[in-house]
Amino acid sequence: MARIISVLSGKGGVGKTTLVSNLGTALVKRGKKVTILDANVTTPNLSLHLGIPLYPVTLHDVLRNDVPIESAIYDHHTGLKIVPASLSTEALKGIDINKLEKAMSCLLDKNDIIIVDSAAGLGKEAMVAMDVADDLLVVTNPELPAVADALKTIKIAKDNGTNVLGVVVNRVKGLKHELSMDEIRTMLEVPIISIVPEDIAVQKSISKKVPVVHHKPRSKSSIQFQRLASRILGESYFGVRKKSWLERLFFWID
Numbered sequence: 001m002a003r004i005i006s007v008l009s010g011k012g013g014v015g016k017t018t019l020v021s022n023l024g025t026a027l028v029k030r031g032k033k034v035t036i037l038d039a040n041v042t043t044p045n046l047s048l049h050l051g052i053p054l055y056p057v058t059l060h061d062v063l064r065n066d067v068p069i070e071s072a073i074y075d076h077h078t079g080l081k082i083v084p085a086s087l088s089t090e091a092l093k094g095i096d097i098n099k100l101e102k103a104m105s106c107l108l109d110k111n112d113i114i115i116v117d118s119a120a121g122l123g124k125e126a127m128v129a130m131d132v133a134d135d136l137l138v139v140t141n142p143e144l145p146a147v148a149d150a151l152k153t154i155k156i157a158k159d160n161g162t163n164v165l166g167v168v169v170n171r172v173k174g175l176k177h178e179l180s181m182d183e184i185r186t187m188l189e190v191p192i193i194s195i196v197p198e199d200i201a202v203q204k205s206i207s208k209k210v211p212v213v214h215h216k217p218r219s220k221s222s223i224q225f226q227r228l229a230s231r232i233l234g235e236s237y238f239g240v241r242k243k244s245w246l247e248r249l250f251f252w253i254d
Contacts, residue, residue, distance in 0.1 A: 002111040004104070005165070005232070006039075006133035008157075010149025012120030014141045015170040017045045018202060018212075019225070020117040021080075023137075025211040026229035028079040032112040035073065037083040037104070039129045040119040041097060044085035050076055051209025055084045060091035062103050069103045078214050081111075097125055101132045113232075122152060130157055135165045138190070142169055142178035147187055154188055166193030168228065173198045194228040196221050 007016050007023075017040075024036040038046035038059060047053045057072045062083075072083050085091075107114055118129035130136065136157050140150040150167065157164050167188055169181065172195055185192055201219035205212035213222045230237035 002035075002108045002114045004114045004116065004132055004134045005137060006116040006118055006129040006135075007137045007139060008118045008126055008129060008153050009120055009139045009146070010122065010151075010153040011140070011146045014120075014139050014146050015196075016120070016139050017049055017117055018206070019137070019139055019168060019170065019196075020046065020115050021049045021211045022213045022222070022225040023229055023232075024080050024113075024115050025078045025213045026226045027113055027233070029213070029226070030229060030233060030235070032233070033081075033110070034079075034113050034115065035081040035083060035107055035111050036115045036117065038085040039097075039100060039116050039125060041085050041095060041125060042092065042119060044087060046082065046117050047084040047087070049206060049209065049211070050080075050082060052076070052082075052084070053087055055086075058084050058086040058091065059100075059103075060086040060088075060095050063095040063097060063099050065096075065099070069106050073107075078211060097128050100128050104132060122156060126153075127156075130160060130162055133162055135163050137165050137168055137193075138188075139168045139170055140184070140188075141171050142173075142180075142184065144179065147179060147184055151188055154190055164190050165232070166191040168192075168194040168196060170196045171198045172196065193231055194224055196224045 007020050009016050024034045027034045038044045061067045062069045062072050074082050116129045119125035138150050140146045197220045199221035201216040202212050202221050205215040213225050227237045
């Protein structure tokens with residue numbers, strides 16, 4: 001039976017979708033069957049991050065009761081499976097986000113982990129993503145508005161009886177004006193389970209439409225995403241093995 005992890009933030013623009021695509025890829029690298037699902041039906045971005053924006057069947061068709069969710073699952077070359085949402089505003093007509101849990105039930109026996117990319121804020125889409133989850137990851141940046149919105153998300157999750165795995169503090173620059181990890185921990189009263197630094201490799205990977213853990217596995221952010229994947233699985237993280245000179249030669253020739 002799959003474990004469902006929903007990724008929420010409260011505030012938009014903190015890096016939820018980047019986390020979902022990279023965490024999913026890192027879990028696949030650890031031998032897990034992973035499906036990532038874009039439950040942000042109003043402003044979806046997951047398919048853009050993965051370089052396949054135009055799918056013939058999407059989650060919107062599933063939520064309209066036109067098709068089973070199996071018809072909206074696509075394979076990505078990283079090994080991920082993705083259930084994308086439509087980029088068309090027309091696709092919003094006639095959908096019912098409350099059908100998400102029932103639709104996802106067909107995926108439970110075919111995956112080890114399902115990661116749900118939620119909409120920002122605390123509207124209906126986010127609440128449904130919270131309701132379907134076994135565990136929540138809350139993403140924030142080290143700035144007061146983002147942490148304040150993360151606090152609201154955590155409070156609602158606790159009131160809802162949903163387990164909060166912890167907080168991912170994303171895009172940390174290490175500047176004086178940023179909130180410290182101690183300040184964030186004190187405000188949110190949940191563990192910080194990953195600190196992801198600001199990394200130009202992430203921006204470059206989004207431009208190339210490939211998760212950074214696949215594109216630049218030794219980058220600063222990749223190491224943190226992979227460490228987070230290991231932590232979620234209860235495993236130790238030993239880093240990325242350095243290629244031998246012979247492997248590097250064959251890679252260069254290829």
